[in-house]
Amino acid sequence: MQTNPRANVAFAANPTYSDPTFQYCFQDICYKTWGLRVYSSTYIFIYGAGLYSFFQNYDSSCLLTESCQESAVSLEESEAIYIFGLYTIGMENLVQVDGTDLVPDGANINTFGQSVVVFEYP
DSSP states (O other), rough: TTTTTTTHHOOOOOGGGTTTTTTTOOOOGSSSSSSEEEEEEEEEEEEEEEEOOBTTBBBBBGGGGTEEEEEEEEEOOOOOEEEEEEEEEEEEEEEEEEEEEESSSSGGGEEEEEEEEEEOOO
């Protein structure tokens, strides 16, 4: 049940592996791990990813506003990333690239969650 503890508290960030430090976070929703993080990679193909966040501190009321987690996917210093069939629940943003939100949840509502058929970067 994420946010308990925060992602920056549970384990120390290891710069050897380019672990995220969450230094830009100022609210609880931000201190969560991503469902998928791609760092310094090229030509990554993902087919059918379901990334769900149903709770915040053992409470599911965040599903009413789809704000259980800030982002599902983080792409950092990467190129030629192809995601086919991304489906999320409880996310404010589906894909973040180098710290910039690119795929908002509101524009991709599909039945219970949000979905994107194809995401290509760049």
